[in-house]
Every structure is written in structure tokens, then in C-alpha cells.
Amino acid sequence: MKFVLAFCFSLAMISAGAVQADAAAGQSAYAAKGCIGCHGAGGVSAVAANPTLKGQSADYVSKNLTDFRSGARQNPIMNAMAAGLSDADIRNIADYIGSLK
Template sequence: MNRSLRVLGLVGLVVACSVQAGGDPEAGRAKAAACAGCHGADGNSTVATFPILAGQHADYLVQALKDYKSGKRKNAIMQAQAAGLSEEDMENLAAYFASQKGLRVIDAVHSEP
């Protein structure tokens, strides 16, 4: 009985870790070339109208892409970009951008010219 509980706990831990792991940042980096024109190569956009993706929570990014794909969020450019993405692509992109160091607003405001 005690051994069974340990095995069951170990299996649960492995499953929880694999679900939590999310996408593959390297696969996301390869896919992110299409995002670079607006959001920057590493997700740190230098244009105020394009959001910074670097350092953003992966879950938020995945949900945003799903919402663009479904039409729940409206933006012609992003809807077109998200239309061709699979859920795996979305998770990989989100993992990549989440793993990047985001610019802090305070850093951008106080940087020397």
C-alpha cells in the first residue's frame, strides 16, 4: 500500500511537471521571425503601438493568440498572423517570448540618449 502511494505520487508529479512545462522556447524562436517586424526579434518592441512580448506570462500570450484566432480579440494584422498557428505553435511562441528578458518601463524612460 505504501509503495503504491509513492508510485502514484511520482506519476502525478511527472504528469504535473510535463503539463506545466508548456511549449518549447527553441521551436518558438524559430517561429518568431514573423513577429519580429512589429514586436522586435526578442519581443522587445521599440514602437509604442506594438506591445512588448518579452517577459510576458506564457499563459497570457497563448490566450491572446487563441482570442485573435477565434476573432474574440480584434486586430486585422494579429488575426491574420494567428490564423495559421496551431495550438502547439502558440505554446512554443509563448514559451520563447516568456523566456526573454523584457524591458522595464522605468529602464526605457531613464535611459541615456
């Protein structure tokens, strides 16, 4: 029984590690994937038409990027931008934005 519990705990820890976001990687992806061009350095947009992301939660950013990528949320620019993001990119960018206070 102890072996089974230890095995299940190990699997849970491995799984948790597989989905962990990385804010530093997210900051790099935010710049490399072009987010910074519209949403500004540090998530603060200089253009009123482009939303400031600073202050948004990681969950909010993740859901919206996922919805843009799938087409569940429509915006021609964001649909095209999100199409090139992997699940890891989305998690990392969301974690980066969520870390901005």
C-alpha cells in the first residue's frame, strides 16, 4: 500500500511539474512572439486601442489566449498572434503577465 501511495504521489508531482509556468520564459516569449509590440513593455500599452495587460491575472490571460487560438474569441489580430503559441507559451506568458503588479 505504501508503494502505491508513493507511486501516485510521484506521478502527481511529475504531472504538476509538466504544467508549471515560468515567468522568465514568459517574459522572453512576450517579446519574441510580438506581444510587446501592441501591449507594451511590462504589459502597459501606450496606445488606447490596445489593452494594457498589467494587472490581469494569469488565469484571465491564459483563458483569453487559449480562446483566441481556438477561435472561441474573435479578433483578427489576436487570432493570428495566438495561433503561433504553444500551450507552454500560453502558460508562460500568462504567468509573466500575472506576475506584473
